[in-house]
Amino acid sequence: MKKGVSFSVIPIIALLGVLALSIWAGYQLSIGSSYNKRYGDVFSEDPSVFKMETVKKILEDGLKFSAQDASLEIAANGGTGSTTFWYCAYEDKIPTPEEVKYHFSNLIKTSLNAYAKNSNAGDLFEINVDIPEYTCTGVYDNGESKCSSRDSSECEDFWVTATGNSQIILKEPNVLKEDDSISAIIPQNRFWWIYYRLYDDYNGNSVHEQIQNSVCVPGESINRGEVRGRIESALNEVCRRYENSVLDGYVDCSYEIDCFFEMDGSRNCLNTLCSREPFNEELCDSPEVVRVAGKTNDNDVEKVFFQDCTPYREDHSYSDTDWLRFRIVLKDSKYNIPSMSKDLKNLVWKIQGAIIIDYNQCPIEWTVNIDPCSGGSNELPGGVTPEPPPY
Amino acid sequence: MMKGQTLEMLGFLILSVAVIGIIIFMRTYLAGSYGKTLSSLTERQETEGMRSGLNTILQTTDPKTGRKMEELIGIGVYTEKSELDFGRDSNGDQLKVNVFKDLEERLDAIYGKGKWHLELPYPDLPFYAQVVIVVDTSASLCDDVENMKRLPDIINNLNEMIKQKYPIKDKDKDRITATVYMLSGGNAGCCEPDYDGQTYLGCSRFEANKRETNVFRCRSINSLDCPRSLRPSDSLHWTNEEDWGRGLACIADNGPPEGWNGASTKIGIILSDELSTGNENQPEAQEASLESAINYANSIDMFVFPIKADTGIACCPSCSGCRSECNICVSYNGEQTSLFTERTCAMDSELISHMEGLMAGVNPPEFRQVYELEDSTEVTTAISDIIKDVAEREVPTVKLGAPIPQDRKVNTVTVTVPIPFIGGYTNLYLYQWQ
Numbered sequence: 001m002k003k004g005v006s007f008s009v010i011p012i013i014a015l016l017g018v019l020a021l022s023i024w025a026g027y028q029l030s031i032g033s034s035y036n037k038r039y040g041d042v043f044s045e046d047p048s049v050f051k052m053e054t055v056k057k058i059l060e061d062g063l064k065f066s067a068q069d070a071s072l073e074i075a076a077n078g079g080t081g082s083t084t085f086w087y088c089a090y091e092d093k094i095p096t097p098e099e100v101k102y103h104f105s106n107l108i109k110t111s112l113n114a115y116a117k118n119s120n121a122g123d124l125f126e127i128n129v130d131i132p133e134y135t136c137t138g139v140y141d142n143g144e145s146k147c148s149s150r151d152s153s154e155c156e157d158f159w160v161t162a163t164g165n166s167q168i169i170l171k172e173p174n175v176l177k178e179d180d181s182i183s184a185i186i187p188q189n190r191f192w193w194i195y196y197r198l199y200d201d202y203n204g205n206s207v208h209e210q211i212q213n214s215v216c217v218p219g220e221s222i223n224r225g226e227v228r229g230r231i232e233s234a235l236n237e238v239c240r241r242y243e244n245s246v247l248d249g250y251v252d253c254s255y256e257i258d259c260f261f262e263m264d265g266s267r268n269c270l271n272t273l274c275s276r277e278p279f280n281e282e283l284c285d286s287p288e289v290v291r292v293a294g295k296t297n298d299n300d301v302e303k304v305f306f307q308d309c310t311p312y313r314e315d316h317s318y319s320d321t322d323w324l325r326f327r328i329v330l331k332d333s334k335y336n337i338p339s340m341s342k343d344l345k346n347l348v349w350k351i352q353g354a355i356i357i358d359y360n361q362c363p364i365e366w367t368v369n370i371d372p373c374s375g376g377s378n379e380l381p382g383g384v385t386p387e388p389p390p391y
Numbered sequence: 392m393m394k395g396q397t398l399e400m401l402g403f404l405i406l407s408v409a410v411i412g413i414i415i416f417m418r419t420y421l422a423g424s425y426g427k428t429l430s431s432l433t434e435r436q437e438t439e440g441m442r443s444g445l446n447t448i449l450q451t452t453d454p455k456t457g458r459k460m461e462e463l464i465g466i467g468v469y470t471e472k473s474e475l476d477f478g479r480d481s482n483g484d485q486l487k488v489n490v491f492k493d494l495e496e497r498l499d500a501i502y503g504k505g506k507w508h509l510e511l512p513y514p515d516l517p518f519y520a521q522v523v524i525v526v527d528t529s530a531s532l533c534d535d536v537e538n539m540k541r542l543p544d545i546i547n548n549l550n551e552m553i554k555q556k557y558p559i560k561d562k563d564k565d566r567i568t569a570t571v572y573m574l575s576g577g578n579a580g581c582c583e584p585d586y587d588g589q590t591y592l593g594c595s596r597f598e599a600n601k602r603e604t605n606v607f608r609c610r611s612i613n614s615l616d617c618p619r620s621l622r623p624s625d626s627l628h629w630t631n632e633e634d635w636g637r638g639l640a641c642i643a644d645n646g647p648p649e650g651w652n653g654a655s656t657k658i659g660i661i662l663s664d665e666l667s668t669g670n671e672n673q674p675e676a677q678e679a680s681l682e683s684a685i686n687y688a689n690s691i692d693m694f695v696f697p698i699k700a701d702t703g704i705a706c707c708p709s710c711s712g713c714r715s716e717c718n719i720c721v722s723y724n725g726e727q728t729s730l731f732t733e734r735t736c737a738m739d740s741e742l743i744s745h746m747e748g749l750m751a752g753v754n755p756p757e758f759r760q761v762y763e764l765e766d767s768t769e770v771t772t773a774i775s776d777i778i779k780d781v782a783e784r785e786v787p788t789v790k791l792g793a794p795i796p797q798d799r800k801v802n803t804v805t806v807t808v809p810i811p812f813i814g815g816y817t818n819l820y821l822y823q824w825q
Contacts, residue, residue: 011401046439111814118816157457341691
């Protein structure tokens, strides 16, 4: 009996052991699942965070490309969003740093929003994300004190920022929201250095004044046909000054006289407007320009009536005004900048002017040799022939 | 005794079944669950490791240029260049970087040589072209310009084709604009009277309602405010009807009526049967004119395609004893006459090399073949072909690393990379295996 009981107890104990083992196994099973779930959760968050970071990095690159392209366009315009005349009629209208920053940042904003918008278009952009429109971009130069220095080394980069005061929303794999503010540094770009050097140089060095003073010395008359040469000489002097004392050896200066008609003030050299209103942040997005009041007096073709056939000389004098349209082109070959164009570009600042040259204190004088019997002839000093109209 | 033995055997049997059941249960669920977790972890580690390796490379800043690899890759793909030149640093040292070579070295270091493959396709940007056509207005071009009457319709058709090909959201936006600029100075009385009854080569060769549309315009070169240096003989008038080099330069400087768009593909087409400035013996003037064209075209990244109009050489292939019946009408001292001189004939081959010189100075190698017309009926077709050729130009995908093996498990990562084309992206595809 004792032996039978002892034999039957063994399987019961063993069974209890098996039951305990089953409970342990079940517990272990639940731990395995929870680990799996926990790892799963962690891993689904990680890709979300990674994707959000990727989106922001892409936008930062977009901000960089936008700023670099905008720097080329604003500089080529002369400091604003459209052709900027630093000299207009009798007025000097040098764009202020705030004005330049305003137009510069507006252009960056437009370009950056193209990147933001295209992230939602088509299937190229692999990440499913909502990027709100950027409403504000900022451009931060290294400060006028650093950028006004003759040495450009402390003003060869600048910061740009952008915000829409909103959130980027990542939709997959998890919904994740993050502030949309981004920033980027734009390296190897001397936009601000050239601008501040020119801006500072303007004080006391108006190109308009230089041209006027070079063309017209009060009390001295000018021979007809000499004005263009004097203008070219003045612009040449301006260029050499820019190259030698304002900027540095990387900047080449050249100029073009786009329009000049000596002794024909009726041609105002402008089929666009050169003036712009004083900078006002609310209006500067599309600066309202005012038509320049051009001279309207026509210089009639000289008519001479003859009484007899004796040749004679007739002295003439012109003491009115002429229009001159010029552009000074400053090409910075130190750095090449990525742009919408497929090549890297040099930064080119253009200073444009549409000015009035006043001869009231230095009349243009010339003599006409009249031969009434042969129909008359004009002879100008140096054998200069008057230029025909362009069109 | 029997009862006890039976109970004992039954107990052991139950025990055995229970133990086997637990073993099967643990094998199936417990170890399986751990295994799955482990396998999933391994897979994720591999992918994340690969991704973070690539991310590390993309976010690495190049010490020379101060730019991240991601930015450099975007620039490299868009400009179709591996070697990027960012100018010079303050010490005067060149800021050059070979972006795809650097990328290759870095990927080799992280994934091992021969264990990865990378593809960077050129971004599929909607084709948008601004075409300007410079037309020599000397008398011999009368018949060629006559054929160009069809051009406004051809440009319209091309626009429709492009709109069909690309999934453009703004369906109404025109993708191709063309502006014909007539050089000024010719007094080609040889031409038949045009729509306005004129016999010179001007915009009235085109129907009045087609001269000025959204996609096609015709203008005189004199409507442009060209810099003085770009006017032949430095005069205010455009006096040379054959100076297509400076003509193109002037147009490149001014742009079409709507202005150059930074994002457009710019195409300059020249139609002439003589060297720029004419076939006379004036190599310096011809060279200077060509140089202007090259400089200005390069400054705006314009593709240039000269079309060599029929010079009449087929009538006199040996260039000796050429007869006036070759029927090249010229206007000389106010009179029209048929003339085909031996010099005109001899300059035929000179013209081809002259035009090829222009293309070599501007275009990539695949676009250096001069379009030669056999007769004037081919003008519009040639212009249309040029635009199509540029539109269908295939930019090869950048491929780096080893070919992808067929018999291995390959991990893939795709990363979107922005490009300098405003709003543009491309994708970087990385394949990696053990």
